[in-house]
Amino acid sequence: MRGKRQHRTEPRAATVARRASVLRAALDCFTHSGIEGTTIGDIQRAARCSVGSLYHHFGSKEGIAEELFIEGIGRFNRGMLRRLRRCQGAEESVKAVVRFYCDWSTRNRALASYLHSRDIDFSESARVRLKAVYRDYITQVFVWFGPFVAGGEMRALPPDAYVPLISGPIQEYVRRWLSGHYERPPGAMKELFADAAWKAVRADHQSSSKGVKT
Amino acid sequence: MRGKRQHRTEPRAATVARRASVLRAALDCFTHSGIEGTTIGDIQRAARCSVGSLYHHFGSKEGIAEELFIEGIGRFNRGMLRRLRRCQGAEESVKAVVRFYCDWSTRNRALASYLHSRDIDFSESARVRLKAVYRDYITQVFVWFGPFVAGGEMRALPPDAYVPLISGPIQEYVRRWLSGHYERPPGAMKELFADAAWKAVRADHQSSSKGVKT
DNA sequence: TGTTTACTAGAACCATATTCTAGTAGATTG
DNA sequence: CAATCTACTAGAATATGGTTCTAGTAAACA
Numbered sequence: 001m002r003g004k005r006q007h008r009t010e011p012r013a014a015t016v017a018r019r020a021s022v023l024r025a026a027l028d029c030f031t032h033s034g035i036e037g038t039t040i041g042d043i044q045r046a047a048r049c050s051v052g053s054l055y056h057h058f059g060s061k062e063g064i065a066e067e068l069f070i071e072g073i074g075r076f077n078r079g080m081l082r083r084l085r086r087c088q089g090a091e092e093s094v095k096a097v098v099r100f101y102c103d104w105s106t107r108n109r110a111l112a113s114y115l116h117s118r119d120i121d122f123s124e125s126a127r128v129r130l131k132a133v134y135r136d137y138i139t140q141v142f143v144w145f146g147p148f149v150a151g152g153e154m155r156a157l158p159p160d161a162y163v164p165l166i167s168g169p170i171q172e173y174v175r176r177w178l179s180g181h182y183e184r185p186p187g188a189m190k191e192l193f194a195d196a197a198w199k200a201v202r203a204d205h206q207s208s209s210k211g212v213k214t
Numbered sequence: 215m216r217g218k219r220q221h222r223t224e225p226r227a228a229t230v231a232r233r234a235s236v237l238r239a240a241l242d243c244f245t246h247s248g249i250e251g252t253t254i255g256d257i258q259r260a261a262r263c264s265v266g267s268l269y270h271h272f273g274s275k276e277g278i279a280e281e282l283f284i285e286g287i288g289r290f291n292r293g294m295l296r297r298l299r300r301c302q303g304a305e306e307s308v309k310a311v312v313r314f315y316c317d318w319s320t321r322n323r324a325l326a327s328y329l330h331s332r333d334i335d336f337s338e339s340a341r342v343r344l345k346a347v348y349r350d351y352i353t354q355v356f357v358w359f360g361p362f363v364a365g366g367e368m369r370a371l372p373p374d375a376y377v378p379l380i381s382g383p384i385q386e387y388v389r390r391w392l393s394g395h396y397e398r399p400p401g402a403m404k405e406l407f408a409d410a411a412w413k414a415v416r417a418d419h420q421s422s423s424k425g426v427k428t
Numbered sequence: 429t430g431t432t433t434a435c436t437a438g439a440a441c442c443a444t445a446t447t448c449t450a451g452t453a454g455a456t457t458g
Numbered sequence: 459c460a461a462t463c464t465a466c467t468a469g470a471a472t473a474t475g476g477t478t479c480t481a482g483t484a485a486a487c488a
Contacts, residue, residue, distance in 0.1 A: 012434070012485075034278070034335035036250060039475055050437045051477085057435085061476065062250070121248035121331060127394075134395060160387070160396045161403060165410055168382035173374070180341075181348060182374045189375060196379055196414050228454095229466075254445060264468045265446085271466090274444065 019057055022047045023071065026064050031110045035065055035117075066126040071131060072111050077137040079104055084141070090148035094201060095194040098170045102186045102193075105174045113178045138163070155203050165200040170192050233271055236261045237285065240278045245324045249279055280340040286329050291351040293318055296333075298355070304362035308415060309408040312384045316400045316407075319388045323379060327392045352377070369417050379414040383407050 025046035031039035040061055044051060058064045083100045087093040105112040122130070145162070148154045157165075170193040176182045239260035243252035254275055258265060272278045297314045301307040319326040336344070361374070362368045371379075381400040390396045 002352060014485090015435075018435085023217055036335065040477085041475075051439095052437050052479095053435070055477070117335060121250065130394065157406070158398070158403065160390075160398060161406060164383040164386040164390075164407070168384075168386035169378040169414075170382075172378040172382035172385055176374075176378075178487095181345065184372070189372065192371070193378070199413065200383075200410050232466085253443085265470095266448095266468050267466070269446070273446095 011081055018047075018049060018053065022049065022054065022057065022064065023068050024191055027110055027114060030065070030114055035061075050145070066122050066129075068174075069115065069122070070126065070129055071190075072115050073130070073133055075108075075111075076104060076115070077133070081137070081140055082146075084144055086172060090145075090151075091151040091198050091202065093145065094154075094166055094198045097166055098194040098197045099190055101167055101170050102174065102190045105178070106187060107183060109178070112174065116175050116178055154201050157201070162201060166197040169196060225338065229271075232261075232263060232267065236263065236268065236278065237269065238281050240282055240283070241324055241328060244282075244328055247281050249275075264271060267321055276337060280336050280343075283329065283336070284340065284343055286321055287344070287347055289322075289325075290318060290329070290355055291347070295358075297349070298358055304359075304365075305386050305412050305416065306365040307359065307362070308368075308380055308412045312408040314379055315384050316388065316404045319392070320399060320401060323392070326366040328391050330392055366417055368415050371415070383410060 022043065026038075027047055032038070033042070035195055040051060040054060043061075043064065044054060047054075054064070058067060072179050080097065080100050083096055084093060087096050092161045142159065145154065149156055170186065170190075173182065173189055174186050174194065177184070215261055230329065236257065240252075240257050243256045246252070247256070254265060254268060257275075257278065258268060261268075268278070272281060293310070294314050297310055298307060301310050356373070359368065363370055384404075387396065387403055387407065390401050391398070391400055
């Protein structure tokens with residue numbers, strides 16, 4: 001009775017559950033043995049489903065990996081935007097980006113690690129989807145930050161410079177922490193990187209105009 | 215009966231040539247079709263050698279990937295240290311790190327792309343080797359920068375903070391450029407990121423020492 | 429009720445990573 | 459020099475595991 005529109009029909013409850021359970025299982029396996037290291041059989045066993053089911057839903061092993069990746073990015077992006085929209089001024093917003101990155105990666109360690117592990121090596125179609133997801137996200141982010149730049153609170157820079165300047169350092173720290181090079185959890189460095197981020201993009205007017213915030 | 219040096223013998227010229235040609239071929243293939251996408255046959259054909267030869271030298275496909283990765287990192291590290299040692303003061307050194315990262319990645323685009331693509335997903339032994347390589351490198355780097363911190367030209371920070379602060383942004387920019395998200399080649403942003411890096415780690419000797427804000 | 433279709437199952441299939449056996453050629457030794 | 463040793467090469471044989479195929483089941487719908 002719901003959308004009887006042409007082919008467009010809601011997926012069954014069982015379907016979304018199965019897809020989710022496969023992705024969960026896949027993440028476990030990938031985390032444990034890497035993508036190449038896990039076999040379809042491993043995922044099958046962990047998700048308690050058949051080969052046919054896997055291929056029906058995802059088409060291939062790479063399809064599973066891509067879906068997991070894209071969905072993970074989506075989750076991260078939505079969380080970031082939610083957090084951002086609760087912020088007040090430019091400084092708070094910039095610092096929130098760093099803090100959220102840090103918190104999210106710590107809370108979703110396995111997924112964060114997976115998202116860091118690759119970016120390349122996907123099919124063309126996945127590449128395209130990913131790019132679209134990123135473009136949507138970055139557009140929203142720029143809508144949020146635009147006024148701060150226009151209002152002179154933040155430096156005016158080439159658009160592509162902001163993300164690297166603000167989240168480059170925390171991202172690099174988290175990456176190294178996740179792959180075991182650094183001991184200290186990123187939470188310990190959060191404020192340091194948040195301050196650095198703000199320092200990198202704030203407009204510096206030598207004639208100090210206080211810096212009052214609400 | 216024993217050789218002059220037990221097992222330690224110089225590899226033949228033909229051997230090093232063969233290894234090099236395999237790695238070159240593998241990089242081509244990986245760049246073109248990704249690691250999973252290239253078969254042993256592809257590499258074999260590109261390097262004009264037999265399966266046996268491949269397995270004799272590298273043990274497995276993953277062995278080839280690891281070797282390429284580790285050797286690539288080594289090349290980068292040696293280049294960076296060479297560049298660093300031609301610098302004079304703290305500011306020049308910090309900026310040189312950013313500039314070298316940018317230049318090297320642009321000059322060795324395929325290899326840089328490969329080095330960005332993964333870090334995880336290797337065998338335990340490769341992980342260990344990689345860590346050792348990194349530790350040696352970072353030790354040298356700290357030997358170089360130590361005096362600048364001691365001399366008060368650079369901020370004193372937790373050791374693990376320097377790399378992310380200095381090279382995080384350029385690295386992130388290059389990564390996105392390599393995977394096609396950004397159009398402008400990193401050279402265009404080099405000085406911007408170099409300045410930012412210096413701003414992030416220089417000791418600020420102004421009156422900002424009295425907490426300006428909350 | 430019957431029909432349709434989203435989904436599941438697992439055996440069969442096949443591409444390909446890896447192993448195995450049999451070498452060759454350049455160095456080393458007597 | 460001959461004998462031998464060892465690093466290296468070759469390609470057929472094997473094993474693993476990703477993918478396809480056929481035959482279903484059960485929920486939605488008429």
